[in-house]
Amino acid sequence: MTNTATLAFEIGTEEIPAFDLKRATEQLAELVPAALDAVRIPHGEVSIYTTPRRLVAVVADVCAQTEALEEVFRGPAASIAFDEEGNPTKAAIGFARGKGLDVDALERRDENGTEYVYAVRNVPAQAVAALLPEVLAGVIDGISWPKSCRWGTTSEMFSRPVRWMVALLGDTVIPVEYAGLVAGNETRGHRFLAPGPHKVASADELLPVICGAYVVPTQKAREQVIREGVAAIEVATGCTADLPAKTLTEVINLSEYPTPMMGTFDAEFLKVPEEIIVDAMLMHQRYFPLYDADGKLTNQFIIVSNGDPAHTATIVDGNERVVAARLYDAKFFYDEDLKIPLAxxxxxxxxxxxxxxxxxxxxxxxxxxxxxxxxxxxxxxxxxxxxxxxxxxxxxxxxxxxxxxxxxxxxxxxxxxxxxxxxxxxxxxxxxxxxxxxxxxxxxxxxxxxxxxxxxxxxxxxxxxxxxxxxxxxxxxxxxxxxxxxxxxxxxxxxxxxxxxxxxxxxxxxxxxxxxxxxxxxxxxxxxxxxxxxxxxxxxxxxxAGVKADTIDAVLACGIEEPMVLAVRARALEAARTHDPEVFADLATAFARANNLREIGLGTGYKTAELSDVERALSDAVEGAEEAVAAALREDRFADALVALAALRAPVDTFFETTMVMDDDPEVRANRLKLLNRFANVFAHVADFGQMAKK
Structure with a gap:
């Protein structure tokens, strides 16, 4: 792109809760490009960087101007838009007003012999720097937080109070306003190691300035620092650290400049159940326990500090005092509880x-x-x-x-x-x-x-x-x-x-x-x-698990209430139709056809003496299937019940191919419908194959 610059936008805050920060990082990756695209600002790649005290978006190749745009809208036919005297009707007036134009600005265009009115609207190119204050303020408002707060005298709400903002397009400051603040070109560094303020000469310099102020600006980079530090401690001690994903995510988003350190506690506390010690360290203090080669908990643990590594001894000593107090409480409660029988x-x-x-x-x-x-x-x-x-x-x-x-x-x-x-x-x-x-x-x-x-x-x-x-x-x-x-x-x-x-x-x-x-x-x-x-x-x-919805519905249609029965039958039916799809597709169609023709009021008492050979073959098959299905269901052999139903395919296919069910003779018709009623009843306690025929 020609005449482009980098856009850098930083929202500086008090410490944002760890999991809220993780969600905000994901949101920004969608909000920023969407906000730019909404006002047609051409741009390149959007990169998101976050720490507990800042949310940063860096956008490459942002053009100085938006693209000019011609918008063309087709309206009603000219015969509707104008009366016989050529005066605009309500349809034309409303169409023009909706597009922000005077009715005189509408154009007529012929399309295959029919004339329509068109509204043509030209949107000129705009200076991107003039659009960005509103766009970036909208990004701030667009972030959704589980909990928000107000501060100062303004009405804006954010996860934590916003303390500074940086907004630069190239070396031009973008005066974004939010919560009584106006964005500038001064950022802050690590709260203790390089608080600042630090001046940022251009958008391309924001990240180098932040990194130079003892801030690791991405979750991925902080995780790598932590894992490398933990690995070094594991090598030095011969122990293995437990890094649960949830606690690790939290620790990653609690520090801007993480430094893993090792502390110890009195081995006397190891007499307390291991789960309490681990709970005290992981859940309460966000320390990572260390286990020896046999998988046994040791009295060593890993701290991830956000302080000055030059003062490691002081930091470790302070954390050891904290964990000792927690473990003393745990031991006290445990010993006291043991004095009373659980009952x-x-x-x-x-x-x-x-x-x-x-x-x-x-x-x-x-x-x-x-x-x-x-x-x-x-x-x-x-x-x-x-x-x-x-x-x-x-x-x-x-x-x-x-x-x-x-x-x-x-x-x-x-x-x-x-x-x-x-x-x-x-x-x-x-x-x-x-x-x-x-x-x-x-x-x-x-x-x-x-x-x-x-x-x-x-x-x-x-x-x-x-x-x-x-x-x-x-x-x-x-x-x-x-x-x-x-x-x-x-x-x-x-x-x-x-x-x-x-x-x-x-x-x-x-x-x-x-x-x-x-x-x-x-x-x-x-x-x-x-x-x-x-x-x-x-x-x-x-x-x-991959079972089709109509398979599940087919089983449920039989009045199943037991989830485990539903599971067994649905899986068996799905396996059967997958193994032999043609048979079960035909059965579904045959059942649906029979079910549509059946007349429940007629019952199933057909006259066997009046059956044709084809009808008798279907009757014999139905009788055999009834016995086989009933026995299989009694013994929870659902797959066998399906095999018994599959045996009905040939006789029912032959029946429908050779027999006119709705015969002109009412007695013949009734006898055949009763046979179909009995056929459909075989399925009643297995599955409603009609559900599987609805595709």
Whole structure:
């Protein structure tokens, strides 16, 4: 491009929260080019740079002027736009006004013998520097934040107060105004190492000036610095650092000049359960724990500092003091909790409200115990395991009122497991307490054995049923109680374990327990909502796994309510139609044809003596399919049921090719329709193939 320059725009702020910054970075990559394109400013590549204290956009090859534009709009036919005397009608006047022109400016143009009126509007080239103040201010307003604030005396809102702005087109300052500030050519450096202000001579100099002021301007570059520093510490110590993605992302966006350093804590604290130590470091302080060659937690950890590396000793000492205080608290709470048997905490669950209308966590515990017993009985679980399930269900939430969990909430369940072991509870009970929150997210492992699986199912189903009963079901945009995640957890457990239980019957049992506890609600309506909720989750999972929507609908059309039955049948049907698509396409068409002709009121009692050879062949095939399908469904052999249906293809094809169903003789016609009714009925409990024929 000729006569172009670089555009640099920086919004300087107080520290923006880490995850908000990550989202803002993604938004800017779309907002900036869109804003320039909207006013036809020719430009080159847009690059985005962000740190906790700044959002920067650098645009290459920005032209000095927009392109001149001729806009041509076709209007109504001239015969409509003008009357017989050549005067403009309301149609012409309205068309011209809509294009910002006088009616006299409209042109007439002939198109294939028909004359139309046209509006031609010339938009002259404009100086880009004059457009940019409004364009860039619009970019600021266009950033969406989860939470915003006001500051000073202006009404503008941003994630954090805006403290400075730089806007340069080449070496020309663009006077962008926002929140009482006017953009200039002075930026700020690292808050402590090179605060500034630092003058920027031109747009091309903004990044070099920022980098020279101890600022690493991109998330990718800061991540590389952190990973290289961590790797160096790992080599020096022979240990391995744990860098969870979420915490790493946060640390990347908490510093402008990151420097990994290593600290230590008193080895005495290693007597505290590892999960508390890791929680204290990762969740509370954003430190990364180090593990030895055997995978055992050490008393060393990694700090990512935003301070002056020349003062490493001071920085490490300060962070060691902080982590020591946190670990001292953890050890104190842990030691105090161990003085009381875990079971003694259960009654104290009355101090914790589960949900206002559903009572306390003690009430929830009682319901989970009852529902666990119902599931255990339905699944035919052995007596010894029944006792362990009942005990695990009773103790599962007890650690919520322990000192350690009150202080370190992310270790709920885990601490209960430690306390259960210390109190002499069976190992499987302790493990179930630790695992009953699983799966906590998509892809997370389910509880490892049936004790934890039953308690997890009971806990999640109780939560879902209770909240639906009090009108707290998820909406399209809100799911504050994470009920979708709980439902997916239930489905994952049922899918992976194959526990022989009915989810619908378990939902019924849960609702009965709530009614017995005095909760009033419309049982039929709530029951329907919950079943539909689970079915919807399973439908989404099946579609994500590649099962076609019409396959799912075909199975659901048979009145399926059990998600696991839906899953098994939909997968089998999808596999069958994929393996032999022609057979199932023909079956779908044949079923749809028969279904369209059937007259339910006639019944299926046709006269076999009056059947032709072709009709008798179809009748025999239908009779055989009925028996085979019924037996297969009784024994959960859905694939075999589909094979039995596939055997109907040849006789039904021959029937339709050779037989006039709607015969002029009413008795013949009725007999054939009854045969088709029986044919269609074979599909009733398998799938509605008519759904698959709708393409």
């Amino acid at each position: 003694d905490f259960v009654d104290r669950l009355d101090e914790v409200v589960f949900q206002e209308a559903l009572g306390t966590m003690r009430d929830k515990t009682a319901r989970v115990v009852k529902l666990s017993a119902r599931i255990t009985s339905a699944a035919g679980i052995e007596a010894a395991e029944m006792r362990d399930i009942a005990r695990a269900a009773y103790l599962a939430k007890a650690d919520l009122v322990t000192g350690a969990v009150v202080e370190f909430t992310s270790v709920q369940g885990i601490m209960g497991s430690y306390y259960a072991t210390a109190a002499g509870e069976p190992e499987r009970v302790a493990r179930a307490i630790a695992e009953h929150y699983r799966p906590r997210f998509s892809g997370d492992a389910i509880p490892t054995d049936v004790i934890g699986q039953v308690v997890a199912l009971s806990d999640k189903i109780d939560t879902i049923c209770g909240l639906f009963a009090v009108g707290q079901a998820p909406t399209g945009s809100s799911d504050p109680f994470a009920l979708r995640r709980a439902a997916l957890g239930v489905l994952a457990i049922l899918e992976e374990t194959g526990l022989p239980i009915s989810l619908v019957e378990t939902i019924d049992a849960s609702l009965i327990i709530y009614r017995e506890a005095g909760l009033e609600f419309d049982n039929a309506a709530v029951r329907r909502e919950i079943i539909d909720f689970f079915i919807t989750r399973e439908k989404v999972a099946l579609r994500d």
